[in-house]
Amino acid sequence: SQKIEQNSEALNIQEGKTATLTCNYTNYSPAYLQWYRQDPGRGPVFLLLIRENEKEKRKERLKVTFDTTLKQSLFHITASQPADSATYLCALDGVTGGSYIPTFGRGTSLIVHP
Amino acid sequence: GAVVSQHPSWVICKSGTSVKIECRSLDFQATTMFWYRQFPKQSLMLMATSNEGSKATYEQGVEKDKFLINHASLTLSTLTVTSAHPEDSSFYICSARDQAVRGIDEQYFGPGTRLTVT
Numbered sequence: 412s413q414k415i416e417q418n419s420e421a422l423n424i425q426e427g428k429t430a431t432l433t434c435n436y437t438n439y440s441p442a443y444l445q446w447y448r449q450d451p452g453r454g455p456v457f458l459l460l461i462r463e464n465e466k467e468k469r470k471e472r473l474k475v476t477f478d479t480t481l482k483q484s485l486f487h488i489t490a491s492q493p494a495d496s497a498t499y500l501c502a503l504d505g506v507t508g509g510s511y512i513p514t515f516g517r518g519t520s521l522i523v524h525p
Numbered sequence: 526g527a528v529v530s531q532h533p534s535w536v537i538c539k540s541g542t543s544v545k546i547e548c549r550s551l552d553f554q555a556t557t558m559f560w561y562r563q564f565p566k567q568s569l570m571l572m573a574t575s576n577e578g579s580k581a582t583y584e585q586g587v588e589k590d591k592f593l594i595n596h597a598s599l600t601l602s603t604l605t606v607t608s609a610h611p612e613d614s615s616f617y618i619c620s621a622r623d624q625a626v627r628g629i630d631e632q633y634f635g636p637g638t639r640l641t642v643t
Contacts (some may be wrong), residue, residue: 415568447634454531454618454634455569500568512559513632517568 413439415503415516423522424491432486432519434501441503444477445513446486449498455515458499459486491523527553529621531635538609538642545605546638548619554599555621559632560592563616575602609642616640 416435424430434444443462447455461468461477461484468475474487488495498520502513528551538544548558556577561569573583573594581594593605602621606613616639620632 419566452616452637452639454529454620454637456634457632512571512574514571515569517566 413437413514415439415501415514417499417501417516417519419517419519421520421522423524426492426523426525428491430488430491430495430521430523432499432501432521434484434486434516436482436503439482439503439514440479443504444475444484445502445504446473446475446484447500447502447515449500449518451498455500488521491521493523493525496521496523527551527621527623527633529619529633529635531617531619531638533638534636535639536641538640540610540642541608543605543607544609544640545603546617546619546640548602548604548621548635550600550621550623550633553621553623553633555602555623556599558596558602558619558621560594560602560604561618561620563618563637569618572604606640609640611642614640614642 414437445460446458449455459468459470459475461475472489476485498518500515500518502515504513530549532547558575560572562572563569571584572587573581575581575594575596577596577599583589591607596602616637618637620634
């Protein structure tokens with residue numbers, strides 16, 4: 412069955428360091444992959460989308476890589492700040508009934524210490 | 526950017542009663558809206574896909590008679606939890622795709638509704 416794995420343990424880092432979060436998947440051939448940020452008690456907020464034919468995508472301090480051979484995506488936040496503390500979800504999109512519908516991982520909590 | 530609102534943000538109801546949650550796209554038209562449920566420290570689980578003017582498509586294991594979805598207009602979808610029970614207590618989140626954007630696009634999520642059934 413399709414499976415998306417994100418590290419369930421919280422990632423604790425010091426302010427200014429680079430945070431790297433991992434998303435692994437099995438039994439899936441996604442057309443694209445997305446990363447979202449979710450704060451407690453709030454809905455997810457879209458951050459980045461990367462397509463299957465793209466290796467890397469950047470947006471300000473964020474960088475996403477997508478390795479379809481390893482079936483893995485890495486999400487980096489450079490120069491991390493305490494305000495970056497949140498849960499980060501990866502989502503894979505596959506076609507269902509003609510529409511792209513994402514399946515979400517459980518998310519990894521990031522805690523940036525000042 | 527596109528904004529999706531949900532109302533109410535939280536609700537407490539007694540077992541056996543029904544609760545309606547509204548999801549609105551505020552500055553764009555959404556032909557498709559999605560309803561998710563999220564338990565603590567769990568991933569978002571898609572419950573159903575709602576298309577304007579047609580019946581919703583429910584995911585396997587989701588009771589359509591219990592979770593009634595109405596997508597009456599391009600900016601409004603409602604989820605009604607009928608005869609709610611304590612196990613229905615969860616965080617319900619809707620999302621929408623902008624009709625004007627063709628092809629693959631990100632979803633815009635609402636802030637969520639916390640439902641507690643006592």
